[in-house]
Structures are given as structure tokens and as C-alpha cells.
Amino acid sequence: VDLSRLSPEERWRVEHARMHAKHRGHEAMHAEMVLILIATLVVAQLLLVQWKQRHPRSYNMVTLFQMWVVPLYFTIKLNWWRFLVIWVLFSAVTAFVTFRATRKPLVQTTPRLVYKWFLLIYKISYATGIVGYMAVMFTLFGLNLLFRIKPEDAMDFGISLLFYGLYYGVLERDFAEMCADYMASTIG
Numbered sequence: 001v002d003l004s005r006l007s008p009e010e011r012w013r014v015e016h017a018r019m020h021a022k023h024r025g026h027e028a029m030h031a032e033m034v035l036i037l038i039a040t041l042v043v044a045q046l047l048l049v050q051w052k053q054r055h056p057r058s059y060n061m062v063t064l065f066q067m068w069v070v071p072l073y074f075t076i077k078l079n080w081w082r083f084l085v086i087w088v089l090f091s092a093v094t095a096f097v098t099f100r101a102t103r104k105p106l107v108q109t110t111p112r113l114v115y116k117w118f119l120l121i122y123k124i125s126y127a128t129g130i131v132g133y134m135a136v137m138f139t140l141f142g143l144n145l146l147f148r149i150k151p152e153d154a155m156d157f158g159i160s161l162l163f164y165g166l167y168y169g170v171l172e173r174d175f176a177e178m179c180a181d182y183m184a185s186t187i188g
Helices: 008-022 027-054 056-077 081-101 110-140 143-147 151-187
Strands: none
Touching: 027 056, 056 081, 056 151, 081 110, 081 151, 110 143, 110 151, 143 151
């Protein structure tokens, strides 16, 4: 069949039919793959829970490091420059605050600095999450049309804000907990 003479819709139907013909008879294999995936997820979850119960400090450090660094790869690969800029600013200030919190002897102004920084990030991420949630809900109720905003744009905006608020809120919480532990052990 000469695909160049077909309309885009007919071309898509032909390609779709070819794909189904190519994969006919693989249903048992697909079911087996799904069962293996589910079993792997269950085993991995059990191992993670055991690791967290037996070695909470190493678990927290490894998961915090992964949550902090892994998005950097996708940010660079997918050219998400806005996220990269915010991530670099957040990382630079948080690294400075964490550095100050882990010094011995502890400078007298450090606990106030740590508290103020993480409280500020908490408030910003909380407000960002609320605005994102409201944007998603307004889009679901169709209120975006009052402002002549396309549903796709409004939903993208809301989900992006929800992601930023959740990501930086969780990251900030873990860093604050780590800094508080270091300062508490230093002070005694």
C-alpha cells in the first residue's frame, strides 16, 4: 500500500493495523510481563521498607540525594531551563545553609538562619501548591474559559505549579530535618 496517497487519518489506520498484526499472539507474554512487573514492585517495596526500618539514616541520605540530583538529568536532557534555574538557586542557598549547619563549633546565628530559610521555602512551596491546585480545579470546572485561557494551557500551568510546590516542599523538609539533626548533635 502506497502510504503517500492516503490521508493522514487513513495512514494512521494502516499503521495501527500493521502494529496489531505484528503483535498478534503475544497476549500471554504480555500478561507474564505484567505479573513480573507487579512481583518486582512488591519485592522492591518490601526491601525499601526493611532498609528504612533497619538503617534509617542511610536510607534518608540516599533518597534525599537521589531526589535532589535525578531531576537534574531530565532537566538538562529535556531543556527545562526554568526548572534548572530554580533548582540551581535553591541548591546554592540550601548548600550554604547546610554547610553552616554542619560546622563545628556551631555559630550562634546559624539556627536562626536555618529556620528562616526553610520556613521561607515551606511558605513558598505551600503557596505554589495551593495556586496550582486551584488552577487545576478551576480548569476542571471550566472557569478558565472566563479568562479565554485554553484548557490545555491552564492545566499545564496548574500541574507545573503543583509539581514545583510538591517537589521543593518535600526536598526542603528533608534538608531541614537533616540540618536540625546535625545542629542538635552539635549542641548536645
